[in-house]
Amino acid sequence: MDGFVLSRPDHSVVTRGVRRSFGSSDAATHALSAGTTKLIVGALPFDPAAATALYEPAEATIASRPWQPRDPQTLPTTRVDREIPSSSEHLRRVEKLIGRLRSGEIDKVVAARTVELRTQTPISPTALAARMTALNPVANTFAVDLSAAGAEFEGHSLVGATPEVLVSRRGRVVTCRPLAGTTKRSADSEQDREAGESLLRSTKNLAEHAFVTAWIREVLQPMCSDLSVPATPELTNTHEVWHLASPIRGTLRNDTTALDLAMALHPTPALCGTPTDAALKVIRETEEPRRFYGGAVGWCDDAGDGDWVVAIRCAEISADGLSAWASAGGGIVAESDPQDELDETSTKLRTLLTALGAETLD
Ligand SMILES: C=C(O[C@H]1C=CC=C(C(=O)O)[C@@H]1O)C(=O)O
Numbered sequence: 001m002d003g004f005v006l007s008r009p010d011h012s013v014v015t016r017g018v019r020r021s022f023g024s025s026d027a028a029t030h031a032l033s034a035g036t037t038k039l040i041v042g043a044l045p046f047d048p049a050a051a052t053a054l055y056e057p058a059e060a061t062i063a064s065r066p067w068q069p070r071d072p073q074t075l076p077t078t079r080v081d082r083e084i085p086s087s088s089e090h091l092r093r094v095e096k097l098i099g100r101l102r103s104g105e106i107d108k109v110v111a112a113r114t115v116e117l118r119t120q121t122p123i124s125p126t127a128l129a130a131r132m133t134a135l136n137p138v139a140n141t142f143a144v145d146l147s148a149a150g151a152e153f154e155g156h157s158l159v160g161a162t163p164e165v166l167v168s169r170r171g172r173v174v175t176c177r178p179l180a181g182t183t184k185r186s187a188d189s190e191q192d193r194e195a196g197e198s199l200l201r202s203t204k205n206l207a208e209h210a211f212v213t214a215w216i217r218e219v220l221q222p223m224c225s226d227l228s229v230p231a232t233p234e235l236t237n238t239h240e241v242w243h244l245a246s247p248i249r250g251t252l253r254n255d256t257t258a259l260d261l262a263m264a265l266h267p268t269p270a271l272c273g274t275p276t277d278a279a280l281k282v283i284r285e286t287e288e289p290r291r292f293y294g295g296a297v298g299w300c301d302d303a304g305d306g307d308w309v310v311a312i313r314c315a316e317i318s319a320d321g322l323s324a325w326a327s328a329g330g331g332i333v334a335e336s337d338p339q340d341e342l343d344e345t346s347t348k349l350r351t352l353l354t355a356l357g358a359e360t361l362d
Contacts, residue, residue, distance in 0.1 A: 001125040001157045004041040004057060006297060007067035007133050007141045008307065013299045014067055015041055017058025021148035025263055028054040028300075032257060038302045040259060043144045043158055043311065044266060046294035047284070051149040053292070066133060067141070073127035078324065078356040082116040084288060087342055087361075093286055094338040100282065101334040108211045109273035109282050112290060112329030113345055117358055122321025125157040132161040132355050136238065139163050140309040142297045146316070149292075158292045160314020161351060163238050166296045167265055168307045169258040174220065174250045178212045179310075180270045180331050181205030181244030184347045185237060196235045196242040208331040209233050209244040211269040215276070216248055219264050224250035238313070240350045258306025262296050270331070271310060291316060293327035313351040326352040 004015045020037070022028040025044065031037040042054035085093070090113045097109055129143035139161035146153035165177040183199040186192040199205055217229050227250035236245040256264075271294040273279025283290075293316070298308030315326035328348035330341050346362035353360045 001143060001145050004055065004145065005067055005126065005129050005141065005143045006041070006299060006307065006309065009066060009138055010064060011307065012063050012065065012067040013041060013060060015057030015060040018055050019058050020056040022054040023051040023148055023150060025052050025054065025259065028052070029257070029259060031056065032259065032300060032302055035302065039299060041299045042148065042297070043146060043292050044262060044296045045149065045292050046267060046271065046290035047280070048266065053144060053146045053149040053153065055148060066137070069126065069130035069133070072130065073124050075123060075127050075131060075356065076119040076121040078117045078119040078123065078358045080115050080353070080358055080361070081118040084114040084116060090345070091338045091342055094332055094336065094341050097282070097286070097332050098334065098336055098338065101332065106278045106282060107274040108208060108269055108331055108333050109279045110271050110294075110329045110331050111341065112287060112294065112327050114288070114293070114325050114327040115349060115361070117315070117324040117326065117356060119322055123317055123324060123356070124321065125159045125317050128159045128317070128355060132159065135355055136161040136351065139238065139313070140165065142309065142314070144297055146292060155319025157317045158297065158311060158314055159317060160311060162309045162312050162314065163236065163243065164270065164310040164312060166268070166308040166310050167258060167261045169252070169261060169305050171305070172252045174224065174252055174261060176216055176248040176265070177245055178216060178248070178268060178270050179236065179243040179245050180209040180212045181233065182330065182344055182348070183242050184343070185239070185241055196237070199242050199244060200235055204333060204335045205244055206233070208333055209246070211274040213246050213248070215269050215274065216265060220248070220250050223252055223254070223256055225253050226251050238351065240347050255304050257300050257304035258298070258308060259300035262298060262308035266296050267294065271312070271329070290327065294329065313348065315352050324356065
C-alpha cells in the first residue's frame with residue numbers, strides 16, 4: 001500500500017508517498033530533532049531490538065475527525081488456513097508459563113498466538129481498514145506499509161482496529177489509556193452488564209492491570225511535573241470484549257516528543273510483562289517472532305506532538321494480498337487458567353476474522 005492511515009474518533013492522519021524511510025527509531029528521532037522533517041508516521045515492532053517501519057511522508061492530510069475513505073472497496077472471502085502455534089501447543093505454552101510465574105521467575109507475561117488466513121483474490125489493506133473503521137467506530141483504525149523494516153517486510157502492511165492508546169502528546173500534556181484485564185461480552189444485555197461488573201471485581205484481572213499502570217507511572221513520573229493515575233480502573237468495551245482501562249494524564253517537564261515517549265513506554269506489561277526485560281526474554285524464548293503485532297502505530301510532528309496506539313486486533317497482510325496473519329494475546333499471571341487464556345485469544349481474534357468475513361474460532 002502507498003501510505004499510512006491512523007483514524008481515531010476525533011483525529012486522523014492520512015498520508016501518501018514516501019520522502020524518506022527510517023529502519024530505526026534513532027534515525028527518525030534525529031531527523032525530527034534536526035528539523036529536517038515535519039512529520040514521521042509508521043510502526044514500531046513488538047521487539048525493541050527489531051527494525052522499525054517509519055517514514056517521512058510526501059503528502060499528509062490531518063483532520064479533527066475520523067478518516068473518511070473515498071471509494072468503498074470490496075473484500076474477498078478469507079479462510080483460516082493454519083494456527084501458529086496450534087491451540088494445543090498454545091495451551092501447553094501457557095501451562096509452562098504459569099509454572100514459571102508460580103516459581104516467582106516473573107510476575108506477569110503476555111502469551112500470544114497467530115492465525116494464518118488465505119484468500120483467492122488480494123485483500124486491499126485500505127479496504128480492510130475502511131471496513132474496520134465502519135465496524136469499530138470508537139476504535140483507532142490503522143493501515144501501515146511495513147516495507148521500511150527490511151526485505152522480509154517488503155510490500156507487507158499492518159491493518160487493525162485497536163482500543164488501546166499507548167501515548168498521546170499535545171503540547172506539554174501527555175495522556176495514555178492502557179488496557180489489561182478482559183472478559184467476553186454476552187448477547188444478553190443483563191448478562192453482558194454482569195460480565196463487565198464482575199471484571200471490575202476480579203482480583204486476577206485487577207492484578208494484571210496494576211502491573212501496567214505501575215510501569216507507566218514508573219516511566220512517566222520522572223518526566224512529568226504532575227501525573228494522575230487512577231487508583232482503580234474503569235470499564236471499556238469493544239464489540240467482543242470488556243476491558244479494564246486507566247485514563248492517565250500528565251504534564252511534561254520538558255519537550256520529550258511523542259515518538260520518544262512511545263519508545264520509553266513500549267513494551268508495556270499489557271503486551272510484554274513484568275519485569276519487562278525478564279518477560280521479553282521469556283517471550284523471545286517461547287514464541288515465534290511477533291513482528292509488528294504488539295508494537296505501536298502512530299505519528300509524531302516537528303512540534304513533538306503525536307499519537308501512538310498499541311498494535312493489537314490487527315493482521316499483517318502479505319505483499320500479494322493473498323495471505324494475512326492475525327495475532328492475539330493475553331496477560332498471564334500465576335492464577336491464570338490455560339483454557340480461559342486460549343478462549344480469550346480466540347475472542348480477541350474475532351475483530352479481524354469478522355472484518356475479513358472468516359469463520360471465527362470460538
Ligand atoms: C494483547 C492483547 O490485548 C491486551 C490489551 C487488552 C487486554 C489484554 C489482556 O486482558 O490480556 C492485553 O493486555 C491483544 O489483544 O492481543
